[in-house]
Amino acid sequence: MVGSASVTRPTLLSVDDADRADLESIRALVRLMRPGPALPVLLALGWRDREEPAAPVEWATRSTLEVIRPRPLSGPGVTAVVRRLAGTAVEAGFQAGCLAATGGIPSLVTGLVAGLGERPLPLTGAGLEAASGGDVPVFGARVRRLLHGQSPVAVRAAQAMAVLGDGTATTTGAGLARVETTAFTRSLRRLEAVGLARASAADTWSLAHPAVRHAVLTGTPSRTRTDLHGRAARLLHDSGAPAGDIAGHLLASPAVAREPWARALLREEARTALLRGAAEHAVRLLRSCVPPGREDTCDPVLVMELGIAESRVDAESGIGHLTSVLDRLPGPALRLTALSALVGALTRTGRTGRAAQLLAAQDTGSPSGRARLQLLEADMLLAATDNREAYTDLLQGVSLRLDLPGTTAEERALLAGRAFIAVSRGERLPQALSAADRVLLSGTPLTDSPVSLAAAAAALAYADRPADAAHVYRQLLEGADAVPDHLRAGLLALDGEAAQRLGRIDLALRSTAQALGSTPGARVTHHQTLALAVRLHALLDRGDVVAADALAGTVPPDAIDDAWQWSEYLAARGRLRLAQNDPVAAVADLTECARRQELWQRTNPAASPWWYWAGHAHLAAGDPAEAGRLATRAVDLAHSADFPVALGTALELLASAGGERGRLQILEDAEGVLAQSGAALSLARTRVARGRALLRAGHVGPARKVLRRGWDESHALGAHALHDEAHGLLLSAGARPRRAASRGAGELTRSEKQVARLAAAGRTNLQIAEALFVTRRTVELHLTSVYRKLGLSGRKELRSALGRPRGGADAAPARRER
Structure with a gap:
């Protein structure tokens, strides 16, 4: 046929x-x-x-047959396939990621493209990364079909690697797959040939991509997966792997997690997680050790550990567990630990009455009993700062005596909390500052809680002694390795705040960057919220409005709660709106901040600069009377308390809000006060304001002298916006100030450089926005910042300022914009 x-x-x-x-x-x-x-x-x-x-x-x-072995697609091959399927250009990041995920296997490439389209996700590197942790149905089905076309040994090898994760050691993987090492290696070579696995360094293996791992895990029967996790936990434990590498496997295998060795390991890892500030993870670990409804049969110390972890993320559960074991715990030390966490949880949830009852029930007839009571009261004061209603109730019912000698760590903890509250309220300031000094003179990081020492230092910072506070923060940060991460974030925020008050902008930015880490704005803790506020102020001090706006944009409105730290964020955001020439929005934010500050009884003008920026916002909105009212109140309070920075800045605001008469004298007084304070940026800002007033009054010579000092100081501090303002005023005064040596392209941020180079190459704003995946408005803001930093009048001067860009697509001529 x-x-x-x-x-x-x-x-x-x-x-x-x-x-x-x-x-x-x-x-x-x-x-x-x-x-x-x-x-x-x-x-x-x-x-x-x-x-x-x-x-x-x-x-x-x-015969005449010929064997043809198709090779995997290359990068250009992937690009051609994707372009044909999707009809779009292929980003370099997607091409590389697609090759990594598929090994260039055509069926996997087409499956990945189809799967991303169904979700839908863009065919970009970011889109592929977003898909890595979840299922991409078409791609996953093709991975599983390709895998199950391999030998049973290869399937078991892939499942073992999917459970163990990247960097699986050959011996460990073979043990989990229950095959000989040579057979395991041979199977992995086969999986590598079909694009599902890749060899790593030092005789270790990984599946080709997180999406491949997800597909393999999804295709593994649930019972098999649970068994693999349990055996993986035991294998890793017996090989001496860290507890953190084992805990996840135990969570996925509840039966194994109930074994004594596993329970001990989970408790160890939970303690480590709490030190890192990962309370939610600690709760997950400990709940696997305490079956629901069986708490009464469990070790009370274990239930206590669960309650302490829960008290930070699920207060009701934590209160329940801590209450249930309080009388069953062996020894006073453990009962004090549980009681401390219980009092804190009750206070944070507004139940200060019950917390006070627990304190009143303590035996104070012995020195140790009195010490426990003092420590518990200090814990309650600290916890109350997370709940305004609890804070208000507590201040009405507890003593804030400041005459304790501070000879014990417990006394110092109580003194520090009381001093911080008193200074924030602007009450009994000499006694409060004396108490804070006693705490810091007698306490050390080895004997005292870092929270106590930081609270005492914060009291000094809020009394216009930021240099003294910064010294304490640095000691704590550099010498206390065991400080939990969530407390470390708070210390870094306070350190950044002290640096910003001193005009050390770069240090403030470094400290706040460390405090925030990679936490998104929607999930910042209260400690990190203060860092967020300080960072906004520091960025605005530097003149980087674009970066400040981007940072504020990461915080959704529903993330702002009633904590006092969010009041500071609103103050910083109000200042940002003022810098963006939106006085209406600035007044709205700062008015809300003022309402919150009053509710929290933070009436000391040195505790927060919100009133200063509110005054300038009212001036910009055409309401000098309200600005004058804020300034007068701050002058009176700061003068009576002898707070030089608050007094100097209040006088500067008062001069701006008043008429021409007396303005020069008020500004001269403000400059004199600030010159002795150590607040370098506030001093430079006041000098520029005084120079402007002198120039307006026709005193050109004195104006030049004052402005030049402000010009030099602002440049040394890195306060670019203030420096530019002083520069413009000097030019108006007929001076020809030299250009600062550091000004130039090296001063631009990375994003500003990218935008500037594309603009210099002739790209339009729309083309730049599309190339960098940002909005056109962001491009405009970056260009405005570039022109200011480089002293340019517009786009036509960019090419010479940056140097001729390299050839290529970027050099193509295009319509020019200003």
Whole structure:
């Protein structure tokens, strides 16, 4: 039949999946190709290799058959396939990520593209990264089909690697897969050949991509997966792996997690998690050790540990567990630990009455009993700062005596909390500052809680002694390795705040960056919220309005709660709106901040600069009377308390809010006060304001002298916006100030450089926005900042300022914009 068909025209015989066909039938077709009378027949056999492709190779040696092994797609090949399927250009990041995920296997490439389109996710590096942790249905199905076409040993090897994760050691993986090491390695080589695995350094292996791992795990039966996790935990434990590498496997295998060795390991890892500030993770670990409804039969110390962890993320559960074991705990030390966490949780949830009852029930007849009571009261004061209603109730019912000698760590903890509250309220300031000094003189990081020492230092910072506070913060940060991460974030925030008050902008930015880490704005803790506020102020001090706006944009409105730290954030955001020439929005934010500050009784003008920026916002909105009221109140309070920075800045605001009469004298007084304070940026700002007033009054010579000092000081501090303002005023005064040596392209941020180079190459704002995946408004803001920093009037001067850009697509001419 084949011969008859081939007489009239060439004939194609195609057999897909020939490896699954009847071998004798295939051999019969192959015999048609043996040497002899030539037939115009092409036989195409699709053969999926498993272990060794013996049959096709053997046939190729006996006939005219040729073995063709298709290679994986290259980068350009992936680009061509994606362009054909999606009809869009391919980003370099996606091309690289696609190759990593698929190994260039065409069926996987097309499956990945189709799967991303279904979710839907963009065909970009970011889109592929977003898909890594979840299921991409079409891609996952093709991965599983490809995997199950391999040998059973290869399937078990892939499942073992999916459970163990990246960097699986050959011996560990083979043990989990229950195969010999040589067979395991051979199977991995096969998986590598089909694009599902890759060799890592030092005899370790990984699946090709997180999406591949997810597909393999999804395709593994639930019971098998649970068993694999349990055996993986034991294997890793026996090999001496860190507890953190084992805990996740135990959570996925509840039966194994209940074994004594596993429970001990989970408790150890939970303690480590609490030190890192990862309370939610600690709760997950400990709940696997305490089955619901079986708390009464569990070790009370274990239940206490669970309650302490829960008190930070699920206060009601924590209160319940701590209450249930309080009387069953062995020894006073453990009972004090549980009681401290319980009092804190009750206070944070507004139940100060019950917390006070627990304190009143304590035995104070012995020195140790009195010490416990003092420590618990200090804990309650600290916890109350997270709940305004609890804070208000507590201040009405507890004593804030400041005459304790501070000879014990417990006394110092109580003194520090009381001093911080008193200074924030602007009450009994001499006694409060004396108490804070006693705490810091007698306490050390080895004997006292870092929270107590930081609270005492914060009291000094809020009394216009930021340099003294900064010294304490640095000691705590550099010498206390065991400080939990959530407390470390608070210390870094306070350190950044002290640096910002001193005009050390770069240090403030470094400290706040460390405090925030990679935490998104929607999930910042209260400690990090203060860092967020300080960072906004520092960015605005530096003149980087674009970066400040981007940072504020990460915080959704529903993230702002009633904590006092969010009041500071509103003050900083109000200042940002003022810098963006939006006085209405600035007044709204700062008015809300003022309301909150009053509710929290933070009436000391040195505790927060919100009133200063509120005054300037009212001036910009055309309401000098309200600005004058704020300034007068701050002057009175700061003068009576002898707070030089608050007094100097209040006088500067008062001069701006008042008429011309007396303005110069008020500004001169403000400058004199600030010159002795150490607040370098506030001093430079006041000098520029005084120079402006002198210039307006026609005193050109004195104006130049004052402005030049402000110009020099602001440049030394890195306060670019203030420096530029002083520069413009000097020019108006007829001076020709030199350009600062550091000004230039090196002063631009990375994003500003990218935008500037594309603009210099002739790209339009819209083209730049599309190339960098940002909005057109962001491009405009970056260009405005570039022009200011480089002293340019517009786009036409960019090319010479940056140097001629390299050739290529970026150098193509385009419509020019200003």
